[in-house]
Amino acid sequence: MIENIKEPTDRAIIHAIFAKLDPVGMIISTALVFGLGLMFLTLALVVQGRSGDIPIGPHLAFLGDYLPGYRVTWSGGFLGFVYGGMIGGVVGYFISLLWNLSHYFYLALIVSRIHYFSE
Amino acid sequence: MNQEFLRAAIRINTKLLALVFGLTSGLLLFTATIVSVVLRALHPGHYEFLNLLGVFLPGYDVSVTGAFLGFFWGAVIGALFGSLIYWAYARTLREKIASYFALEDPDNLLQGPQTLKIEGHYLGVATGLGSALLLFLSTNTLVIRGTAQFSVNAALLSNYLPGYQVSFVGSLIGSAELFVLVYLITILFGFTYNKVVALRNRDIPSLFDYEPARPKPIPLKPADHVCILGAGPAGLATGHELSLNGTKVTVLEKNSYVGGLCRTVHSKGYKFDLGGHRWFTQNESLNNWFRRLMEGEIILVNRISRIYYDGKYFNYPITFGDVIKNTGIFTMLWAGITYIQSFIVFNVLNRPVKNMKDAYTQQFGSKLYEMFFKIYTEKVWGLPCEQLSADWVTQRSKGLNILTVIREALVKSRNVVSLVEEFMYPRDGYVRIPERMAEDIVGAGNEVLLNSGVKKIIYKGTRDFEIVYRSQDGTERSVHADSVVSTIPMGILAQIIEPACEEKVLKAAKSMEFRDLITVNLMLKKKQVSTDTWLYLQDKNLIFGRLHEPKNWSPAMVPDEAHTSVVLEVFCTINDPLWSLSDDEIAIRCVDDLADKLGFIERHEVEGWTVIRTGHAYPVYDLDYHNKVSIVTEFLGRFEGLHIAGRGGTFRYNNADHSIEMGLMLGRKILGQPVDHMQVNTEHTYHEEKSLEGPKRDHYGQSAVG
Numbered sequence: 174m175i176e177n178i179k180e181p182t183d184r185a186i187i188h189a190i191f192a193k194l195d196p197v198g199m200i201i202s203t204a205l206v207f208g209l210g211l212m213f214l215t216l217a218l219v220v221q222g223r224s225g226d227i228p229i230g231p232h233l234a235f236l237g238d239y240l241p242g243y244r245v246t247w248s249g250g251f252l253g254f255v256y257g258g259m260i261g262g263v264v265g266y267f268i269s270l271l272w273n274l275s276h277y278f279y280l281a282l283i284v285s286r287i288h289y290f291s292e
Numbered sequence: 293m294n295q296e297f298l299r300a301a302i303r304i305n306t307k308l309l310a311l312v313f314g315l316t317s318g319l320l321l322f323t324a325t326i327v328s329v330v331l332r333a334l335h336p337g338h339y340e341f342l343n344l345l346g347v348f349l350p351g352y353d354v355s356v357t358g359a360f361l362g363f364f365w366g367a368v369i370g371a372l373f374g375s376l377i378y379w380a381y382a383r384t385l386r387e388k389i390a391s392y393f394a395l396e397d398p399d400n401l402l403q404g405p406q407t408l409k410i411e412g413h414y415l416g417v418a419t420g421l422g423s424a425l426l427l428f429l430s431t432n433t434l435v436i437r438g439t440a441q442f443s444v445n446a447a448l449l450s451n452y453l454p455g456y457q458v459s460f461v462g463s464l465i466g467s468a469e470l471f472v473l474v475y476l477i478t479i480l481f482g483f484t485y486n487k488v489v490a491l492r493n494r495d496i497p498s499l500f501d502y503e504p505a506r507p508k509p510i511p512l513k514p515a516d517h518v519c520i521l522g523a524g525p526a527g528l529a530t531g532h533e534l535s536l537n538g539t540k541v542t543v544l545e546k547n548s549y550v551g552g553l554c555r556t557v558h559s560k561g562y563k564f565d566l567g568g569h570r571w572f573t574q575n576e577s578l579n580n581w582f583r584r585l586m587e588g589e590i591i592l593v594n595r596i597s598r599i600y601y602d603g604k605y606f607n608y609p610i611t612f613g614d615v616i617k618n619t620g621i622f623t624m625l626w627a628g629i630t631y632i633q634s635f636i637v638f639n640v641l642n643r644p645v646k647n648m649k650d651a652y653t654q655q656f657g658s659k660l661y662e663m664f665f666k667i668y669t670e671k672v673w674g675l676p677c678e679q680l681s682a683d684w685v686t687q688r689s690k691g692l693n694i695l696t697v698i699r700e701a702l703v704k705s706r707n708v709v710s711l712v713e714e715f716m717y718p719r720d721g722y723v724r725i726p727e728r729m730a731e732d733i734v735g736a737g738n739e740v741l742l743n744s745g746v747k748k749i750i751y752k753g754t755r756d757f758e759i760v761y762r763s764q765d766g767t768e769r770s771v772h773a774d775s776v777v778s779t780i781p782m783g784i785l786a787q788i789i790e791p792a793c794e795e796k797v798l799k800a801a802k803s804m805e806f807r808d809l810i811t812v813n814l815m816l817k818k819k820q821v822s823t824d825t826w827l828y829l830q831d832k833n834l835i836f837g838r839l840h841e842p843k844n845w846s847p848a849m850v851p852d853e854a855h856t857s858v859v860l861e862v863f864c865t866i867n868d869p870l871w872s873l874s875d876d877e878i879a880i881r882c883v884d885d886l887a888d889k890l891g892f893i894e895r896h897e898v899e900g901w902t903v904i905r906t907g908h909a910y911p912v913y914d915l916d917y918h919n920k921v922s923i924v925t926e927f928l929g930r931f932e933g934l935h936i937a938g939r940g941g942t943f944r945y946n947n948a949d950h951s952i953e954m955g956l957m958l959g960r961k962i963l964g965q966p967v968d969h970m971q972v973n974t975e976h977t978y979h980e981e982k983s984l985e986g987p988k989r990d991h992y993g994q995s996a997v998g
Contacts, residue, residue, distance in 0.1 A: 197492060198485045202481050268313075272312050
């Protein structure tokens with residue numbers, strides 16, 4: 174628990190609290206997770222196969238409305254990896270941007286007073 | 293205190309991550325809905341899939357209105373999810389900070405100086421829990437509303453989560469499985485992110501810098517006789533520390549008073565500082581020294597400051613609420629856009645930071661730069677920000693202690709009294725600090741010679757100086773000393789020391805410019821003008837850049853309760869159009885601006901004024917200043933036994949407390965302690981736990997020896 178740790182310095186706290194997210198790191202890792210995720214969702218249905226007259230993954234197939242060429246098939250799974258990666262990359266970048274931006278804004282307001290501080 | 297700071301910081305970050313996730317989720321759902329609306333118009337009968345979300349998000353459907361509702365619901369759920377994630381990350385943080393202190397290994401905490409390291413385990417637990425909770429709640433929503441058997445869409449999840457059903461038991465099984473799945477995915481995510489960041493291994497620009505440890509200074513052989521040039525705060529502090537430890541000291545001051553820029557002028561029953569200096573330092577040892585020195589004379593003053601911009605007053609410290617109230621949400625949005633723009637320009641396209649404008653814009657974006665920095669800065673320096681060095685921004689930040697400011701800002705949210713908003717002040721004006729030091733120096737049997745301007749310094753060999761000065765009676769005299777402490781402007785020192793410098797040094801020394809200051813004290817038959825301790829004026833049309841009301845600092849600054857005064861600072865350069873105005877012309881323009889543009893006074897309330905002109909007030913950090921300082925410093929470094937200190941002496945923007953600390957540390961250095969006074973006013977020493985070597989005593993106690 175927090176009470177048990179040794180007294181931290183201001184610097185350690187501030188470095189930890191106001192640390193930035195690396196945008197490229199976020200883009201790649203989120204893209205990977207989204208891409209693999211959509212591929213897994215697709216291929217899991219493909220592997221299970223058709224059940225009676227119901228087509229494979231009718232709901233997931235709706236994604237084809239938004240992602241041209243996407244289907245719940247083997248090839249669709251790999252295309253889903255690409256699409257998922259693209260969307261994940263954008264989401265990852267957006268999150269890192271917002272995270273860094275919100276911290277900069279917060280710090281900017283705090284730091285702005287420094288400008289008026291020296292006498 | 294720091295534990296409280298840590299908690300406050302975690303709370304703030306929890307809110308910020310909630311904001312980030314809320315906005316991301318809200319915008320995602322908004323965008324997906326709008327895209328569906330547009331495509332559905334082109335292909336009727338399709339793009340209805342998102343309508344299913346209406347079961348869980350009241351009012352939501354695939355429509356324009358639904359898009360806004362979707363934004364709302366997405367933001368709410370995202371914010372909750374973000375809070376949960378940061379709550380989990382905080383566990384990591386605490387553990388990492390604890391191990392950081394145990395191992396003294398900063399790499400354990402962060403990737404590089406400023407980049408977040410993601411701990412997959414804790415993040416996985418948080419996201420897993422969040423996802424499982426979401427599935428549990430949404431499934432049981434269907435169960436409770438009695439539509440479980442019709443929820444074929446939800447039931448399809450069993451394709452991925454074996455055993456999942458739209459039932460209470462099914463939701464428990466599904467949630468457990470989802471937890472494991474999400475946990476594993478997050479581990480993958482964290483692993484990938486950390487690997488990529490480690491491979492990139494580069495620092496992301498930050499408002500504060502990580503500094504490596506510096507080598508320990510080598511102790512000097514103690515001096516026998518020290519001649520100090522200038523009786524400002526730095527020179528007197530050195531003399532004070534040396535005198536109280538038995539070293540012979542001679543202080544030479546060209547003016548008829550001590551204090552330098554920390555002068556308090558007495559005029560017609562009024563007292564006023566040149567600009568209003570406060571005592572503020574986070575160094576508690578220095579505060580103790582100050583309390584001892586000024587025993588019985590200290591009063592506490594509340595800091596109430598405002599900033600005047602675009603006809604409006606912004607409270608200090610600036611808050612989101614205040615800015616939005618005064619400028620409107622659109623200005624803030626515009627500020628956000630300009631920040632993104634500058635982020636791309638400086639951090640993505642890697643445009644170099646060449647000057648002060650770039651430095652401010654990189655950190656705050658162009659809109660905030662224009663609002664809060666540009667006008668006042670250009671007024672102070674008399675140059676466009678494009679012609680000033682970016683170093684000023686970092687130096688000013690370091691000079692204040694960004695760490696403290698951030699801590700104050702965060703902890704203040706729990707109503708902790710902020711040091712920043714209260715300061716100590718000598719009841720009879722700031723000059724009492726230098727006066728007290730001078731009294732102690734003289735009391736120790738040493739000399740403080742006024743009206744004694746230095747003419748020449750002759751270096752006769754290692755630690756052997758002759759200092760020639762014009763004495764009070766007009767004759768030239770000299771002092772012999774084995775050490776010299778110079779607080780006179782660095783460029784002037786280089787020109788009067790012998791052996792003379794070479795042409796390159798002379799050229800650099802002569803081009804080290806200072807900004808000058810005209811201070812106007814208006815005496816008013818009025819009880820009070822405002823409650824401000826300072827008012828900063830970001831308006832090109834006003835002749836002055838800052839004002840303060842001495843009576844708000846100390847009642848002793850005015851002759852009686854029925855009167856007050858206002859001190860106005862006019863930033864200028866000797867021989868420029870402002871400086872060339874007569875005292876009365878300047879004062880009248882100040883009265884006009886105060887009465888007509890600000891409405892602070894009526895003309896008939898003005899009973900008189902005092903105008904003081906001060907040279908060498910602020911070292912000008914032009915684009916080549918660093919090179920000039922290096923050249924001159926290298927030259928001065930050739931004279932063993934010569935030390936520099938103070939604002940002018942080091943060409944560094946010291947506050948009064950910096951100068952005093954620098955002087956005290958220099959005194960200790962000359963006494964043979966292993967300290968480096970030039971580290972004052974750099975973040976490294978000024979803001980962290982003091983790491984000064986020396987005697988085991990209260991840092992600035994009665995004796996520096998033993």
